[in-house]
Amino acid sequence: MRRLLPHPILACFLLVLWLVLQQSAGFGHILLGSIIAIAVSAAATAVIPDQVIVKRPYKLLVLFAVAGLDVIRSNLAVMSVLFHPRPKPTAGFIEMELTLTNSFALAILACILTATPGSAWLEYDRERSTVLIHVFDVVDEDAWVATVKRRYETLLLEIFE
Amino acid sequence: MIADLPLWLSILVSAFVVLGALLTMAGCFGLVRLKSFYLRIHGPTMGTSMGGGLILLASAIYFTVTRERLVVHELIIFLFVSLTTPVTLMLLARATLFRDRVEGQIDVPRRPEKLAPKD
Amino acid sequence: MSVAILEWSLLAAQVMLGLGMLATAYRMIAGPRAQDRILALDALYVVALLLLITLGIRNNSQVYFELAMLMGLLGFVGTVALAKFLMRGEVIE
Numbered sequence: 001m002r003r004l005l006p007h008p009i010l011a012c013f014l015l016v017l018w019l020v021l022q023q024s025a026g027f028g029h030i031l032l033g034s035i036i037a038i039a040v041s042a043a044a045t046a047v048i049p050d051q052v053i054v055k056r057p058y059k060l061l062v063l064f065a066v067a068g069l070d071v072i073r074s075n076l077a078v079m080s081v082l083f084h085p086r087p088k089p090t091a092g093f094i095e096m097e098l099t100l101t102n103s104f105a106l107a108i109l110a111c112i113l114t115a116t117p118g119s120a121w122l123e124y125d126r127e128r129s130t131v132l133i134h135v136f137d138v139v140d141e142d143a144w145v146a147t148v149k150r151r152y153e154t155l156l157l158e159i160f161e
Numbered sequence: 162m163i164a165d166l167p168l169w170l171s172i173l174v175s176a177f178v179v180l181g182a183l184l185t186m187a188g189c190f191g192l193v194r195l196k197s198f199y200l201r202i203h204g205p206t207m208g209t210s211m212g213g214g215l216i217l218l219a220s221a222i223y224f225t226v227t228r229e230r231l232v233v234h235e236l237i238i239f240l241f242v243s244l245t246t247p248v249t250l251m252l253l254a255r256a257t258l259f260r261d262r263v264e265g266q267i268d269v270p271r272r273p274e275k276l277a278p279k280d
Numbered sequence: 281m282s283v284a285i286l287e288w289s290l291l292a293a294q295v296m297l298g299l300g301m302l303a304t305a306y307r308m309i310a311g312p313r314a315q316d317r318i319l320a321l322d323a324l325y326v327v328a329l330l331l332l333i334t335l336g337i338r339n340n341s342q343v344y345f346e347l348a349m350l351m352g353l354l355g356f357v358g359t360v361a362l363a364k365f366l367m368r369g370e371v372i373e
Contacts, residue, residue: 075211114247117206171282175289182293189300205323245356256366
């Protein structure tokens with residue numbers, strides 16, 4: 001089973017993607033989609049050698065809900081700065097220490113932070129596990145770091161480690 | 162041509178489309194008005210996160226109602242764009258950091274020193 | 281009534297997206313350095329994709345969806361290749 005389906009989550013995701021793209025759930029589509037999903041997820045072992053272990057899958061939903069709310073809030077905040085006649089964002093680089101080490105968790109955190117308009121993940125240093133982040137409108141550096149740690153890092157630690 | 166929707170639905174779709182376009186336009190104008198590259202990097206994410214999301218959601222609602230079946234394949238574009246833009250931006254930001262450091266710009270964080278090997 | 285609301289709001293949205301495309305095109309032409317131009321290109325294809333989606337609603341046709349998806353796929357590959365080139369000077373290493 002492990003050899004046939006090394007990445008079950010990826011395979012399920014690909015199957016759903018295929019069915020949505022075909023806009024039907026007929027038997028033929030499910031069959032062809034399953035074949036493609038299994039083949040692609042098996043081929044992905046060349047890129048992702050370790051198995052991805054998600055300890056608490058339902059917490060992922062919580063994570064995405066929190067991220068979605070944050071995206072909406074920071075979109076409106078950045079828009080209000082940009083429509084100001086003379087935009088003067090107090091931007092700055094922040095170096096942040098992370099306790100997270102799992103590379104999938106780090107990838108998810110990087111995508112969430114970059115996808116929210118107010119912050120961009122620049123560089124991760126694996127040796128000392130710090131990350132360089134550029135923040136668009138930073139009022140209090142320590143408070144910002146504490147918010148990210150409280151909102152995302154604890155959740156990701158619960159999910160992956 | 163545009164199909165006839167119930168009034169409240171057409172108002173909903175219109176609001177989503179206009180708000181999404183407004184957010185996207187704000188991001189693009191930010192690209193012009195902001196002064197440095199690291200500031201401008203925050204502009205395009207507005208178009209790909211909420212601006213694009215709202216327009217695609219409006220499209221999904223519109224086609225679901227007019228075609229009288231569930232049309233959610235806009236979700237694929239949203240997933241794809243919102244997953245790939247961070248990747249592009251991170252690559253670009255790292256390339257810029259690398260180039261700025263090579264040129265010796267002063268307002269860019271230094272490259273962290275390598276730690277001494279532990280043994 | 282509802283058709284008119286939709287028609288006018290779609291027109292407004294398309295004008296806004298068009299202005300956004302002009303802004304990114306300005307940054308792409310004037311951008312002081314290469315990374316600014318690539319960033320603008322990245323924004324430009326996303327806005328063009330959204331403009332296609334609004335065109336799809338206006339013309340009540342789902343053909344535009346396929347175009348938009350193709351644009352998203354190719355735009356991503358293009359900008360990633362360009363960013364990679366900036367970093368090392370080679371596209372494939």
